[in-house]
Amino acid sequence: MATYTLPELPYDYSALAPVISPEIIELHHDKHHAAYVKGANDTLEQLAEARDKEQWGGINGLQKNLAFHLSGHILHSIYWHNMSGDGGGEPDAKDGVGELADAIAESFGSYAGFKAQLTKAAATTQGSGWGVLAYEPVTGRLIVEQVYDHQGNIGQGSVPILVFDAWEHAFYLQYKNQKVDFIEAMWQVVNWQDVAQRFASAKQRANTLLLAP
Ligand code: MN
Numbered sequence: 001m002a003t004y005t006l007p008e009l010p011y012d013y014s015a016l017a018p019v020i021s022p023e024i025i026e027l028h029h030d031k032h033h034a035a036y037v038k039g040a041n042d043t044l045e046q047l048a049e050a051r052d053k054e055q056w057g058g059i060n061g062l063q064k065n066l067a068f069h070l071s072g073h074i075l076h077s078i079y080w081h082n083m084s085g086d087g088g089g090e091p092d093a094k095d096g097v098g099e100l101a102d103a104i105a106e107s108f109g110s111y112a113g114f115k116a117q118l119t120k121a122a123a124t125t126q127g128s129g130w131g132v133l134a135y136e137p138v139t140g141r142l143i144v145e146q147v148y149d150h151q152g153n154i155g156q157g158s159v160p161i162l163v164f165d166a167w168e169h170a171f172y173l174q175y176k177n178q179k180v181d182f183i184e185a186m187w188q189v190v191n192w193q194d195v196a197q198r199f200a201s202a203k204q205r206a207n208t209l210l211l212a213p
Contacts, residue, residue, distance in 0.1 A: 039069030
């Protein structure tokens with residue numbers, strides 16, 4: 001079976017400056033994200049060993065570690081592509097992201113309402129977490145989720161399409177304790193083309209989530 005691998009960044013360490021410093025991007029990708037990749041692979045090995053030996057004393061910790069590291073790997077993999085040095089602004093039909101813009105307006109009432117909710121959700125995380133825009137396949141609406149750590153407080157089946165890392169490692173070297181300033185600055189680097197592609201892909205996959213046969 002395949003194992004998890006650290007993806008290459010789609011840009012230089014300096015591509016998102018001044019919103020995010022090169023030092024943060026390098027540490028965040030090369031050290032923090034890499035640790036989640038290693039953690040997910042190590043946990044799979046430990047689970048295989050538990051099965052081989054039929055030793056289940058550590059099962060609760062291993063299942064938590066798998067959820068934590070795998071979710072950390074997935075969210076960071078999305079995060080890098082959600083950002084661009086040429087990003088920012090509002091999603092607009094003239095940029096080919098009209099379906100996403102319409103879905104945001106329908107799901108949240110307005111772009112301003114959506115932006116305020118995601119900003120608040122990310123900036124008020126208690127401890128470590130994320131603010132996430134997700135596609136919810138049962139109703140086909142977009143929702144905001146305030147994720148605890150990497151894996152808590154989400155709706156099963158929802159698909160993250162825009163993620164704001166609100167862990168201190170994402171901003172502290174540059175923004176110190178001003179988490180809200182970091183989250184507000186994040187809007188300057190949102191890559192709406194990437195978010196729109198993820199939205200289209202999530203909609204296509206939605207019919208695989210059957211609540212009833
Ligand atoms: Mn992070």
